[in-house]
Amino acid sequence: MNDQSGIPCVMMRGGTSRGPFFLAQDLPDDPSLRDEILIAALGAGHPLQIDGIGGGNAVTSKVAIVSRSTRPGADVDYLFAQVSVAKRLVDTSPNCGNMLSAVGPFAIEAGLIPIMDPVTLVRIYNVNTRTMVEAEVQTPGGIVTYGGEAKIDGVPGTAAPVMLSFLDASAQAQDTMFPTGQTLDRIDGIDATCINAAMPMMVLRAADLGVTGHETAAELNANAGLLARLEELRREAGRRMGLGDVSEKVVPKPVLIAPPAGEGDLAVRYFMPATCHPTLATTGAIGLATAGTVSGTLVEQLIGLRTPPSVVVFEHPMGRMDVGMRRRGDRTVASLLRTARRLFEGRILVPAKLGNAQNPFMGTKLEKETPVSA
Structure with missing residues (x-):
């Protein structure tokens, strides 16, 4: 019997960051077990992340977990996880706006929301900071498009633009924008x-x-x-x-x-x-x-x-x-332009003792879901 278990995932570049994107249903509900899976998947605890798919840098050791949202005014929920490179740690306290730029394309291609023509507006609830972000994704002809003429510094070449609008920039986990009570x-x-x-x-x-x-x-x-x-x-x-x-x-x-x-x-x-x-x-x-x-x-x-x-x-x-x-x-509202690209799709392999512990979805073949038409 194989001692590894496969979890469906899609590797994506979002802005100047990169990492695996998971559907929440494909990971365990228990945060501790989920984090152990992410540590194993990215190879945390080694400076080169040699035993995982992390890139040995904080910007390539990130994870996005996405699900259809039940919150009013939101299409999808997005939980960001920063996986440490040198330590076996996972931090879900921050948000990542670069990875967020790939959440819209991922959610559309996963069939979580209807696709429009020529642009699909994706309303994203960031679970980490409890804030809303809108992403405008290029979908001409009802197809997610990654190629285009937009360019952002730090990424070679050009790609389709993804416009992000942060609707609650000052409404974070703390009570005020300045948690110490002063601006200086x-x-x-x-x-x-x-x-x-x-x-x-x-x-x-x-x-x-x-x-x-x-x-x-x-x-x-x-x-x-x-x-x-x-x-x-x-x-x-x-x-x-x-x-x-x-x-x-x-x-x-x-x-x-x-x-x-x-x-x-x-x-x-x-x-x-x-x-x-x-x-x-x-x-x-x-x-x-x-x-x-x-x-x-x-x-x-x-x-x-x-x-x-x-x-x-x-x-x-x-x-x-x-x-x-x-x-x-x-x-x-604060807005800026980013780009994103789908890099590969398949299954990430982790030790079976993690993969089979709680999740009935693990070990199954990944089938690319057909985007829902509007």
Whole structure:
């Protein structure tokens, strides 16, 4: 008898991230067992993730779990899981906006929602942060299309655009956008803005940490002193933000900001949290743009107050990311363009002792579901 069990999954690139996408029904309900499966699937606990399909980097060690939603106003539920590379850990406290850009195409092709022509609007409820995001997916002729002319920095070539609109950027797990009760904190002699808008973050001036904020990701990752200092500050910020002991969590994210080097509005170096992101997290960009709409934050001090409608251009290590801010009724909506691609589909194999424990769907052949026609 084979001692491995197969779980249907689809590998997708979403924005500048990549990982397996699962239907919730194909994973166990028990979070502990589910996490053990994800650890085995991605090979967590080894720097190269040599025994799994993770890519040895935080941006390629991510998981999306999707299901049809029963919530009013939502089409699908999306649970994001950040699987550690070096440790056998799974964190479901944050959201990932890059992976989110592939949720719409995945859900449509899985037959979870009707497909429209030429664009299908997918209303996504993020389970992690209890917020809503709309994704506009290109579906000309009733077919999900991945090829196109849209380009995002950090991904080679071009692809079909996926427009994401974050409807609740400031309505996160904490009670307010600024969990410490103020827009500017002083943590161990360093000014910080602790904000929870799309992603819990600790925003710092790069210059206050002895760097310019224009370094490459590799240069910052080689700066052991900087990384250690950021972790000290991050743990204290997490405590002040009501997140408790964050030593085993990936939030809050440390973010260094600086005046732009080019024609953008702000230079950003975003940490995940132990290493610098090769580009910029989508949720990080949304949170920073939101911070720019509030007086007294470090972002506002550098770029000036941005009143919607407005566009904020962030410079990251591999290019730029533009975030549009606009009003919709009584809320501020943040939007940006991403792309996605379906890479492969099949079954991920995990030890049978995990796969057969609770899930009757495991070990079955993956059949690609036919998209539902409108």
